[in-house]
Amino acid sequence: MVNTDVLIIGGSAAGLVSAMTVKSVNKDKKVTLVRKEEKVMIPCGIPYIFGTIGTSDKNILPDQGLVNLGVDIVVDEITSIDTETKTALAKSGEKYKYEKLILGTGSEPSIPAWLKGADKENVFTIPKRKEYLDTLQEKLNGKKQILIVGAGFIGVEVADELNKKGFDITLVEILPHILGVAFDQEFAENAKTALTERGVKVLNDTGIKEILGKDKVESVLLTDGTTLDADAVILSLGYQPNSALAKDMGLKINECGFIETDQYKRTSKKDIFAVGDCSEKKDFLTGKLSKIMLASTACAEARVAGLNLYSLSTVSTFRGTIGIYSTSIGDMAYGVAGLTESIAIKEGFDIVTASFTGVDTHPGCIEHSQKQTVKLIVSKKNGVILGGEAMGGRSVGELTNVLGFIIQNNMTINNLLVAQIGTQPMLTASPAGYPLIKAAEIASRML
């Protein structure tokens, strides 16, 4: 029996950051992190092991931060927990007695139950397990035609990376656009063009019905009735929260399958917190349940849990996910924070939207200059910025964080008009043509 003050289950972003936060804030507490994996993948880096990075060995989340702080890392699997006696049982037979528990059990790729043939050889998903990913990468060796199903971020990034490696990639997506849930149409179409120009074949409004072949994949039957030859299929159809252990423990699970948590990331049972992909998310702007899983959101939740574990702070709460993320296709980058236009309208917001396209250097003749577009989604009622989208060169990554802070601070169009930004010829758009502020100007004339 191991006695620990804090037991953390899961070693990905959520587990790592909550362990570091707890131990930083409570130096005297013994913190034990139990995880299944010897080596943990950097979650967002996974698509890039197939191309840019080349191998999962270069995509390892470092343990050094935990080790330096004095967190105990155990590679094992917790199979059951008795919340009465506060005891956890591991696969190895070891038992852990804890005072406080944080669940960061993550998520697993979804495979739809209706999909026939998903059990054939050379049908893959993109989980976060190193061994699986290594095997997948090995098995793709020598293959030619790869079909990727689902054009969310992971599907798009994996498609772009495998295409870079010379595979013949077809990406099918049942929705009319790629990245279509995250972005408005004009951004999604730009991304599709970028991906297509790089050689990926993209089929929208197209799903799969069945994976065909004897034992191995040979072809795929699509929703339009055609079949497509394929040596391998990668299913990228979203992720399911790993909440089975939590359910067994008697924790409340929400209708989307996530562990219910409050603003402190406390679950329905005392002294048990949940963070990251497995834990409930509510949208920052609509208050509705959200299914968006992001490592960066997980890190924020993990900090909140860590800061509140032993003593609550009303100013250190998680105020809802703003759905902030970015992706990259070749030299183009796409970012979003908050609500898209289509979701805002669907939710019943009375909005105006404004877009501005400029260049990300000034003047625009500088060699590395790229077009940059910013779109703002704004409440007509009060000018509050509900969402923002950006596309352009790599600076869009941090520009997305500018949008994120604007939304998290409930800033208005008027706030933006009088806001000070910093500009530099080689690094940003010009002060008089900065797309974010220009979009705000346009929006202001519509309010």
Place this chain on the structure above:
Amino acid sequence: MVNTDVLIIGGSAAGLVSAMTVKSVNKDKKVTLVRKEEKVMIPCGIPYIFGTIGTSDKNILPDQGLVNLGVDIVVDEITSIDTETKTALAKSGEKYKYEKLILGTGSEPSIPAWLKGADKENVFTIPKRKEYLDTLQEKLNGKKQILIVGAGFIGVEVADELNKKGFDITLVEILPHILGVAFDQEFAENAKTALTERGVKVLNDTGIKEILGKDKVESVLLTDGTTLDADAVILSLGYQPNSALAKDMGLKINECGFIETDQYKRTSKKDIFAVGDCSEKKDFLTGKLSKIMLASTACAEARVAGLNLYSLSTVSTFRGTIGIYSTSIGDMAYGVAGLTESIAIKEGFDIVTASFTGVDTHPGCIEHSQKQTVKLIVSKKNGVILGGEAMGGRSVGELTNVLGFIIQNNMTINNLLVAQIGTQPMLTASPAGYPLIKAAEIASRML
């Protein structure tokens, strides 16, 4: 006599943006912008005409935005203004009758009165006038050794650009560091190393006493008593606000020579506003008079003046300059917003500071990966972030704007710990190792 509703004097960033704002908000008003220059330089682009851009012809602020909105552009010089009759007289003899007046008369390079030899041939400054810059560029042709005096942003950027072109550049700076007023020591030292490694000779703690030579520059006498041969000297010793016209009009001028303005950018006389380099700046955090001149600040002030010209809005005020800017040396970028550590201490703030260095992609093995450092300057009293500095790859440009919005929203360390950021392998640092948030974590343990 030209009758106009709004007369704007000056065609650089401040004049341009105030004209556009006024005309957007007041479509029926006749807006006339009088400027001295036929073609206006993009102010921040000027150092880059000497290298990257190659010619001032590619660094022109476009008129299209003004033309499209219906602003009248006149190339002329206003020489005197009668505020009683609301009439402006131009050099050409033309008179303008106005209802509202906005002064955006800009700034001129400073030449210290004590400096002997500044009138010799081949001694230059960096004003914003195209003809001067074209002549300067022409005259540098065939020269070899160039001495640049003053290592602020302009001095550093011009040094880096001319060095790129093969000139033999020495940069002298009386302060112990380059960029030394804007950044704390560790950032300034990194910038010096970057500049030195690129071939620029940097002499700190060194000023000039006299420029020597018959008619032309031949050498320069330095404060340490040595002389240095030079074919040309570029003085980059700061800028003086152009407030002579305003003084003649009877407007109040502050002790630093700037036109006094309030939070709406109104001057001391009714219906007259002033924006940009010529107008008073107060520090956002200290409330003290500031001399920092930035095109991006000018644009924010211009919007404020434009929005308040005909009808005041208490939420559209200029709340003080946060001194937000960035610069670039080779593939390194440096950015700052708010107070540096040294200024915060000097001003009497009780502070903690925290720095974190990570990489700007994740994992760090991605080809375009660069180290990224963020430093936060934090009030011990309440955790409010008073300033931030960043250095790393090009994404530091927009990361500086993240810092800017954090400061402008009076965010605290605690706000940052629970804030959501967006991260992507190719575009940003990792979610668990994002330098801004890691620095906040470190700071939180010191509060």
